[in-house]
Amino acid sequence: MSEVPLLDSPRRGSKFYLGLAFFITLIALLSIGAFKINAWLEDEQQAPVQNIVVSGDRRFIDDAEIEALVKRTQPGSFFELNVDETHKTVQGLPWVYRASVRKRWPSGLEIFVVEQTPAAIWNSDMLLNKNGDVFNAQISDPAVVTELKLPSLYGPGGSEQTALQGYKNMQSLLDSTNLHIVEMFLSERFAWNVQLNNGIRLNLGRIEFIDRLQRFVDLFPLISEQDKQVDYVDLRYDTGLAVGWKSAES
Template sequence: MWDSHRSLNFVSNTLLLTAAAALIYTLVQHYGLPRFLPLKTVYIQGMQDERAELNYITREQIEKIMQRHVQGNFLSIDLIAVRDAFIHLPWVRDARVERTWPLALNIRLEEHQPLAHWGSHALVNTYGEVFRTVLDEKMPVFTAPMEVNSQEITRRYRQFSQALAPLQQSIAEINLSSRHAWRLHLNTGTVLELGRHEVEKRLLRYVSVYHHSIAPLNDDKPLAYVDLRYTNGFAVYMPETGKPMKGKQTSRKET
């Protein structure tokens, strides 16, 4: 056995590991666990860009989590508990916590980027995900039945916004009714009734005829309401009277 080079290496490595473990145990017993390999630095950074500033997560929230969950030394800190604490903050979409040498903790946070209000008690981020907090900023409002996927509303919002861009009109509110009929409130004050079917086609028709068929009806001033639920036409309501005017209504009204 002792003539075997491989066996000698195994024995020597085992003795070294045993000695190292004994040394670590002695140091921990003598100095105490928190004083052995103490944590020196904690880095708080953005998930995608290390230099990006956090816009919604507050210093007070971070300090509270640090005091409660960053306990022990470099080796004993519970990384999962620290991550979970950050994940539960309303504005945190994702969090990663890693040990980095020498004796540092690297915490990367991804904030929700708000796109719209979801009703009156939540927000929608740029991924179309709903998160529960409020923000006193002017943004589009999405309203829809509870069973509707917020990502579908977000997809439609981007689709509709792109269609309206040539008119320099934007969406102030999207409403999807319980019957799944679409209604858009524009920044001009005009309401567009799109109905349930062929909604993109109807909106594109509105854009294509706006300058020569819709805007002149009220001397280029915004109309109160445009009903696009017709095969090849529309009906408009004037803002002063609230009375309907027909425009290019060549076929029956649909849903």
């Protein structure tokens, strides 16, 4: 039997090399395209965060401060912006109690904040929120402090929640009168001293301070009838109290 020559072998080889060349060209084009797309995404001028929207009830939080902080700490493009890191940054601001952050396509950022609720001034230079947590923020406008009527509480470190709860319990008792606490001192031994808005200082001691305050409330109308101005009232007795009167010169 005679052999038939394979006349189409060169054609098959040509197709193989053409296919290989096409494949290599396609891979090169895809690589170039991917590189350019990545470069575009990383280019802040091509895809910056253009619109930062801050929402939530707020009085002391400065929206412009948050926007500047985000742009300073996350200077890259919209696609590069790290939501988790931005959340930590925003929630680290003194007046922010809680925050949530999410991207909004194509170039926006939405930030929802829950503001701290100040309940008292703590040791003259910090604030306590309604839960008794310290936050290091100051209200710059004294008129705002007056409007909020924040009491000044003093106590050793770590006693913040005890001091605030004690203040709340005592003020609740005083709400039936025209008296309110303007300053309260909790000593290292956890003895309670308060100053009222009428200038009277109360020494309540360490134990049964609510019962002792109730004794003062009950006897205050009688004390007020005296033709003297009260300086302090010492309630550290099982029964009764001691009253210190202001001198005529004062």
